[in-house]
Amino acid sequence: MAxxxxxxxxxxxxxxxxxxxxxxxxxxxxxxxxVTPQMIGRYPDYDVLASVDTWDRATREVVxxxxxxxxxxxxxxxxxxxxxxxxxDVATAQDSEPRVPVxxxxxxxxxxxxxxxxxxxxxxxxxxxxxxxxxxxxxxxxSRYGRDTFGACDPxxxxxxxxxxxxxxxxxxAWDELDxxxxxxxxxxxxxxxxxxxxxxxxxxxxxxxxxxxGYMRLGPIAVREPRERPGAxxxxxxxxxxxxxx
Amino acid sequence: MTGRLRGLLKGAVGPEANDSRYLLDVHxxxxxxxxxxxxxxxxxxxxxxxxxxxxxxxxxxxxxxxRGWRVVIIEAGPFWHPDQDWxxxxxxSHRLYWNQERVIGGDDPIELGKNxxxxxxxxxxxxxxxxxxxxxxxxxQTKTRDGVGADWPISYSDLKPHYEEVERELPVAGQDxxxxxxxxxxxxxxxxGGAAMVLWKGAIAQGIEMRVGPVxxxxxxxxxxxxxxxxxxxLQGCKVSAKASPYVTHLPDAxxxxxxxxxxSMAVRVETNEADGRATGVTYVREGDGVEGHQRAxxxxxxxxxxxxxxxxxxxxxxxxxxxxxxxEDQVGRxxxxxxxxxxxxxxxxxxRMYKGPPPEVSSEQFYETDKxxxxxxxxxxxxVSPQPIGWAEHVLADGHWGRALREYMRDYNHWTTIGxxxxxxxxxxxxxxLDQDTDPYGVPVARFDYSASDNDKANIAxxxxxxxxxxxxxxxxxxxxxxxxxxxxGGARMGTSPDNSVVNSDHRVWGVPNLFVADGSxxxxxxxxxxxxxxxxxxxxxxxxxxxRSTA
Numbered sequence: 001m002a003x004x005x006x007x008x009x010x011x012x013x014x015x016x017x018x019x020x021x022x023x024x025x026x027x028x029x030x031x032x033x034x035v036t037p038q039m040i041g042r043y044p045d046y047d048v049l050a051s052v053d054t055w056d057r058a059t060r061e062v063v064x065x066x067x068x069x070x071x072x073x074x075x076x077x078x079x080x081x082x083x084x085x086x087x088x089d090v091a092t093a094q095d096s097e098p099r100v101p102v103x104x105x106x107x108x109x110x111x112x113x114x115x116x117x118x119x120x121x122x123x124x125x126x127x128x129x130x131x132x133x134x135x136x137x138x139x140x141x142x143s144r145y146g147r148d149t150f151g152a153c154d155p156x157x158x159x160x161x162x163x164x165x166x167x168x169x170x171x172x173x174a175w176d177e178l179d180x181x182x183x184x185x186x187x188x189x190x191x192x193x194x195x196x197x198x199x200x201x202x203x204x205x206x207x208x209x210x211x212x213x214x215g216y217m218r219l220g221p222i223a224v225r226e227p228r229e230r231p232g233a234x235x236x237x238x239x240x241x242x243x244x245x246x247x
Numbered sequence: 248m249t250g251r252l253r254g255l256l257k258g259a260v261g262p263e264a265n266d267s268r269y270l271l272d273v274h275x276x277x278x279x280x281x282x283x284x285x286x287x288x289x290x291x292x293x294x295x296x297x298x299x300x301x302x303x304x305x306x307x308x309x310x311x312x313x314r315g316w317r318v319v320i321i322e323a324g325p326f327w328h329p330d331q332d333w334x335x336x337x338x339x340s341h342r343l344y345w346n347q348e349r350v351i352g353g354d355d356p357i358e359l360g361k362n363x364x365x366x367x368x369x370x371x372x373x374x375x376x377x378x379x380x381x382x383x384x385x386x387x388q389t390k391t392r393d394g395v396g397a398d399w400p401i402s403y404s405d406l407k408p409h410y411e412e413v414e415r416e417l418p419v420a421g422q423d424x425x426x427x428x429x430x431x432x433x434x435x436x437x438x439x440g441g442a443a444m445v446l447w448k449g450a451i452a453q454g455i456e457m458r459v460g461p462v463x464x465x466x467x468x469x470x471x472x473x474x475x476x477x478x479x480x481x482l483q484g485c486k487v488s489a490k491a492s493p494y495v496t497h498l499p500d501a502x503x504x505x506x507x508x509x510x511x512s513m514a515v516r517v518e519t520n521e522a523d524g525r526a527t528g529v530t531y532v533r534e535g536d537g538v539e540g541h542q543r544a545x546x547x548x549x550x551x552x553x554x555x556x557x558x559x560x561x562x563x564x565x566x567x568x569x570x571x572x573x574x575x576e577d578q579v580g581r582x583x584x585x586x587x588x589x590x591x592x593x594x595x596x597x598x599x600r601m602y603k604g605p606p607p608e609v610s611s612e613q614f615y616e617t618d619k620x621x622x623x624x625x626x627x628x629x630x631x632v633s634p635q636p637i638g639w640a641e642h643v644l645a646d647g648h649w650g651r652a653l654r655e656y657m658r659d660y661n662h663w664t665t666i667g668x669x670x671x672x673x674x675x676x677x678x679x680x681x682l683d684q685d686t687d688p689y690g691v692p693v694a695r696f697d698y699s700a701s702d703n704d705k706a707n708i709a710x711x712x713x714x715x716x717x718x719x720x721x722x723x724x725x726x727x728x729x730x731x732x733x734x735x736x737x738g739g740a741r742m743g744t745s746p747d748n749s750v751v752n753s754d755h756r757v758w759g760v761p762n763l764f765v766a767d768g769s770x771x772x773x774x775x776x777x778x779x780x781x782x783x784x785x786x787x788x789x790x791x792x793x794x795x796x797r798s799t800a
Contacts, residue, residue, distance in 0.1 A: 007596070007659075007662065008596035008597075009596065009725065010594050010596070010659070010662070010725040010726050012655060012659075013594065013655065013656065013659060013725075013726050014648065014652045014655060014656070015726045015727075015728075016725065016726055021651075021652070022651045022652045022654070022655035023655075025651075025654075025655075028658075041658065042658045042659075042661075055335065056330070056334075056335065056486065058330065058331050058332070058333070058334050059334040059335045059336055059339070062334045062336055062339035063334075063336055063339070090650055091649055091650060092650070092653075092654065093650045093651040093653070093654045114341060114346070115346045115347070115348060115360075116346060116358075116360045116361070117344055117345055117346040117347065117348075117349060117358075117359045117360020117361065117364060118349050118350075118351045118356075118357075118358050118359040118360055119348060119349070119350055119351070120350075120351055120352070120356055121350050121351060121352030121356070121695065121697075122352075125348075159650065162649070162650065166647075166649055188644055188649065189641070192637060192640040192641065192644060192653075193337075193338050193637050193640075194338075195640070196337075196636040196637045196639075196640045196657070197336070197337060197338035197339075197636075197637060201636070201657075202636065204657075204658055205636060205657055205658050205659075205660040205661070206598075206600075206660070206661050207602060207635075207636050207660060207661075208479075208600070208602055208603065210334070210335035210336055211335055211476075211478035211479065211480070212335040212476070212478055212480070212486050212487070213476070213486075213487075214476075214478075215476025215477055215478045215487075216476070216477045216478060216479070216603040216604065217477070218603075219438060219439070219440035219441065219477055219603055219604045220438075220439065220440045220441035220442075220443075220444055221441055221444055222441040222444060222445070222597055222599070223441060223597040223598050223599070224441065225598075225600075226603075229600070231598070232598060232661065
């Protein structure tokens with residue numbers, strides 16, 4: 001058990017596990033300072049927002065605005081909202097509060113008309129792609145699981161549906177108006193940009209965040225930390241872990 | 248002897264005919280001279296109107312302004328004020344990219360936008376990583392040497408003095424360079440971080456030579472430009488002014504010599520005279536109020552890069568030029584190239600924190616030339632990179648992980664280091680920019696870019712991915728994640744020997760329009776496996792010399 005959850009060996013990584021699946025996140029320590037999504041992470045004593053006063057003003061305004069983003073949604077309709085939220089939750093594995101407000105961030109991007117500079121030939125514009133995907137998720141929920149909406153499915157069914165979306169294996173209804181794999185890529189592009197632009201996600205992964213005008217001085221040769229950086233940790237009892245390694 | 252002297256004088260030798268580094272302000276990052284910039288009337292017939300304030304257009308403007316030319320640059324994007332406009336943040340840097348609608352097609356559609364397209368004063372060098380390698384001499388003769396691609400109408404030796412001059416202007420820092428035409432760099436190599444060091448050790452174990460650099464990042468100080476602070480946000484616009492872009496390397500000097508940059512102005516047509524076919528100026532639309540202007544000019548240079556330059560030429564139709572300018576033989580927009588840019592990440596027990604330090608650190612050109620034993624023509628280069636979290640999330644997703652698995656790999660971010668390749672993908676006439684049926688808000692058809700990789704390209708990508716994966720295994724990586732992607736753009740208005748094989752001649756002059764030039768990466772007939780920025784600048788430097796000597800002769 002200790003071996004499996006030792007960050008030095010990487011035994012928690014899906015590729016290195018027999019079933020190819022990630023472990024249940026219960027092996028992770030609870031966050032002790034600051035906020036992380038679902039209050040889990042690998043850096044329980046690290047809060048990137050503790051250094052907000054050292055960031056330049058322009059960066060501080062852009063980043064802290066994400067902490068204040070609230071509904072109501074402007075682009076998506078009330079009918080689409082539960083499906084959107086359920087999709088964002090599954091895509092980023094957010095099953096409880098506190099949540100990074102991915103749905104609000106995606107909605108903000110689409111409402112503001114921000115484009116990414118390309119559209120696949122034969123695909124609708126990004127805003128239309130989003131609406132079709134949400135409609136398609138509800139259609140699959142109805143046809144395969146007998147539920148009115150995607151959000152009404154149980155967690156296992158939701159994961160199975162998003163898995164089929166990722167594989168590009170959905171068809172019929174809204175999906176016939178889309179290239180399914182590319183539609184997944186369009187949505188994930190927005191979802192991941194939202195999630196990993198949020199300081200709570202930076203706390204979870206131990207990322208240094210903005211670094212201007214301060215910069216970095218401890219680059220190497222290896223495993224060195226700035227004074228404000230904190231080492232990674234696990235939830236295991238340190239004494240027992242040491243005993244397990246010796247035995 | 249001079250080589251040894253230059254070695255001793257590292258960091259002390261600057262360019263002679265470019266004062267940008269002294270014109271910059273130590274206390275603020277705004278471009279000095281914007282408030283007092285020359286202003287021309289549309290009705291003034293200026294000597295040269297340039298479309299695009301990026302790598303190509305800026306160097307051309309700076310050079311010719313120093314020769315007394317009256318120059319106006321029409322730039323679609325904003326005039327940046329880095330202290331306010333640029334942020335130390337990935338998602339917040341969205342405005343730096345050309346995000347206007349474009350359509351991508353073909354078997355291997357190329358994602359545009361943040362990956363390869365800039366918008367605003369300074370162009371895409373505002374958000375390029377900073378790698379500044381030269382092309383190799385072989386790049387100019389791939390048809391003769393390797394039986395693929397094309398021969399340029401100029402050779403490496405035509406560009407060499409301009410490479411040297413631009414390297415002094417950026418300035419480029421790196422170790423003595425053993426590949427291609429061996430050369431030194433004006434600035435010493437930067438120290439490298441732990442994440443890159445792990446990769447370098449793996450390369451050594453595999454018998455692969457790597458060198459630090461070459462990067463256009465100040466190591467030491469350079470006039471009023473400070474030392475890099477290693478914050479890692481090269482791709483988000485350098486708030487420090489340590490990384491080279493035209494914004495700090497050429498445009499301050501250009502403004503001091505009377506150049507006007509007309510920002511937020513989208514060029515929509517190059518106008519020509521029906522009688523003699525000469526260009527008369529550029530029609531543009533001002534963003535915001537949509538007012539149309541027409542800048543008169545004795546000569547026009549298009550420098551909008553490989554998507555917008557063909558789009559503008561194709562859209563500039565008239566009775567005399569029904570298919571657009573330079574397009575009598577259907578050559579405009581063809582032979583657009585991208586480089587394969589697969590990246591492989593390796594996992595290590597220690598915390599490597601790859602977000603610290605500039606993404607470009609160590610590179611190799613050992614595999615650059617053709618080696619018949621590999622089974623494909625031409626080659627690739629290897630470069631360390633280091634994605635920030637959103638880039639890392641795209642990497643993890645590309646390996647097939649989302650939801651809980653993605654979160655697990657993302658939490659592991661600090662244990663990973665990333666190495667990438669640049670494959671020389673070959674030019675093909677059907678990889679081209681055309682006009683789509685959709686139009687932009689000004690009624691101009693948007694660009695459509697179709698791209699399909701050839702068998703040679705696919706073999707190159709597969710082989711190079713094996714090489715970098717081997718480096719990670721040799722370094723002791725516990726797990727590996729790979730993303731296949733593309734980077735950079737060149738071609739689309741290539742130089743050649745006649746209108747039926749090219750758009751411009753060896754002096755960048757558009758066939759059939761004697762005073763119209765193309766001054767950006769679209770003129771490149773091949774691309775090597777070098778990042779294109781330095782070559783685009785060197786080409787413009789040479790073009791300026793050609794134009795100036797012709798007009799004084």
